[in-house]
Amino acid sequence: MAGTTGIIGGGIVGIALARALSARGEHVTVLEKEARLAQHQTGHNSGVVHAGLYYKPGSLKATLCAAGRVSIREFCEEKGLPYREVGKLVVAVDESELGALAEIERRSAENGVPDLARIDDPSRLREIEPHVAGVAAVHSPRTAVVDYASITEAMAQDVRMAGGSVRLGHEVTGIRSKNGRVHVTTPGSESVFDRLVVCAGLQSDVVARFVGVDASPKILPFRGEYWELAPERTDLVQGMIYPVPDPRFPFLGVHFTRGVYDNVHVGPNAVPALAREGYRWLSISPKDTWESLRWPGAWPLAKQHWRMGVDEISGSLFKPLYFQKARRFIPELKSSDLARKSGAGVRAQAWGRAGELLDDFAVDQVGPVTLLRNAPSPAATSSIAIAEYIIEHYLVKAAA
Template sequence: MSARVGTGERIGIIGGGILGIALARALALRAAGEVTVLEKEPRLAAHQTGHNSGVVHAGLYYAPGSLKATLCAAGRMSIRDYCLEKGLPYREVGKLVVASDESELGALAEIERRSIENGVPDLVRLEGESALRDVEPHVTGVAAVHSPHTAIVDYAAITEAMAQDVRAAGGSILLGSEVVAITRDGDTVRVRTATSEHTFDRVIACAGLQSDVVAKLVGADPSPKILPFRGEYWELAPERTDLVRGMIYPVPDPRFPFLGVHFTRGVYDAVHVGPNAVPALAREGYKWLSISPKDTWQSLRWPGAWPLAKQHWRMGVDEISGSLLKPLYFRKAQKFIPELRMSDLAAKTAAGVRAQAWGRGGELLDDFAVDQVGPVTVLRNAPSPAATSSMAIADYVIAHYLARTA
């Protein structure tokens, strides 16, 4: 299938996070047609894009050959080059993935293997605490892999810069435009918001936490469904940020698509501890008291709810306990930095909510997933490293789903 999008087509994009804007930019710069972005919030990057830790992943964890692995590698380079072009901050602070004891050495070796296959640049295996402390002077552990080129950025600023490119190329970005209906009308698609109606030749939905809702509007398979997980961060007290040079990560549990509580020096030098992974009670539930009975009921009645709960209830109890009880959260962090004091976790910062796709059998989807329903393309699962991969995902979608057909 050739990657040819019809010139002069009217293309609608649902969602103003970094994926939607990256797609709008790629199409506008290709002069593919009249590009319009519909974003329900009054600003761009309002949800996952603006609430993540800002890491530009190098590709350590992902199954070789998967979309995550291939698009992360390409996306990292694109993000780096774009930041250099636009004068946006891009800091290679490096990432240390630490095995805290010998029971984690097998999983660490698997990360090293995947990293090598995925072409992670200049990866180094470190043995013994003294070698680890050459990279992170306050860390403890028995071994680690070090990715010196893992970087940190401001994804909201990148999204705004790409939005300027869209507008400069003649595209439109309409804020406060929540999509409430999508209707096929012959060869065109009518998209209705609360205040307007638009007619497009093609539609691409990058709706994140609402991706299954939009998929339902176009008649796509209800599966996968979005299960929101809130990730909560603590911030180190300013006088204690010298405990962390770059990023310190645990060896993740391969059963879950989450990386565990870790330390990240941000692009503006604040150091964050987290996130955890707590099932949220609303799709956009950034606080415990943010509760949507509708969202919660839809999750509970999903066929995959009981299998998921049966398999992972211990993990859920552990994450919820750490969220509610600071000492439990603190102990997870102190495991890697013994000098850490509970008072060093100075304040909780704004949480993020991850749009995690799950199937009817309770399985949590790991790789990126895209559906096609006629002229409508729906991104169904785009968790981390989607921000890192955003420009590469845009190229991939254009090449594989927007090619003009006879």
């Protein structure tokens, strides 16, 4: 498989792939449009290393999450980076959620989540999380938190040490195949590779157009906003407190996470972003918004999930509504404990023409170009495993 490989995207998945290829003797060049790595999804998430509680058994999500969790832990140990197993408690607040909690327990067992425990005694819940309210829970003590931006930088250093190149400020503006090779243009350069892998996240469908593949799936950006607990109130949360997800909706709902540096954030919610990289309500791209509205799947999606949309937008605009969602799990919580908004992330949610939201990883292959079309959570957890999967199932086969 030796040759030259270009990778578009300097998030954790693109850099993990570059590192894996460099270790195999491949000459790798990463093209990243921003001035630093991990600028978008990688650097704006909650830092959770997922253990695999939610994912459909046998799916790529489930398989790659299990392998990726182990790989991320080993990488952090090798590099001396923080990896903290703070544990996750998925809490049924009342008996109406027990059926869905049982499904989470079943999936977790099939996915091999380590040391998972079902808890039906509220007093036992409070031994783990002293301030939580609920009737039952599943506890994943091995769920961890890390600093994904630092992990990405450490991986990039491995790429450079192996002779690879990481070019920042190189926005790709064109891709064409000629005589079996791939020509990639940026405003100031043209590079030629034997093969190209696109890991462009929020811009993945835009870059896919350069290759001429199907416009579906399209990226619908969702912003997730976080509040941070006041420093003097972080004792309300020991690890992670998560809701039982509503199977009708594609997002988890507001939850509590103690980060790797001991800050505790609350969230995220999920509101449609008005720009692909729209981290604030005032970040508006008429072009991005119009493209979303005119997509054939827009109205079927709105019809199916409009109630959730109204609820999430209301919580975003009015702190008391956001606070009430959080207070279900910690009755002692006060509105003033949500000290400040601590930023937001934008999720690259892929959706199809019929309005369906893609739930699993999706990859397309067009000659020497491989495109990662959908990489939802737990993509950061799974990044090293995703890299191995792409190499084995796409790059090795294409070279054979």
